[in-house]
Amino acid sequence: MPIYEFECKKCGKKFERLIFPSDDKNPECPECNHEYVQKLMSAGSKVTLKVPGGYGGGATPPSCTPVG
Numbered sequence: 001m002p003i004y005e006f007e008c009k010k011c012g013k014k015f016e017r018l019i020f021p022s023d024d025k026n027p028e029c030p031e032c033n034h035e036y037v038q039k040l041m042s043a044g045s046k047v048t049l050k051v052p053g054g055y056g057g058g059a060t061p062p063s064c065t066p067v068g
Ligand SMILES: [Zn+2]
Pocket: 008, 009, 010, 011, 012, 013, 029, 030, 031, 032, 033, 034
């Protein structure tokens, strides 16, 4: 979902808004209804890169040891 985080440059209010590609206009601040808001980043893609069954906590991954 295209959810973006915005910050009002007037009152500093941060809010999230659904923005569609057809929506080319910045939303207004829900606090002071000001249009001077800045898009911060996509809040919908807050995914930390994590390897399933990965190595965490100082464990060293197995290196390619030449066998044979
Ligand atoms: Zn505001």
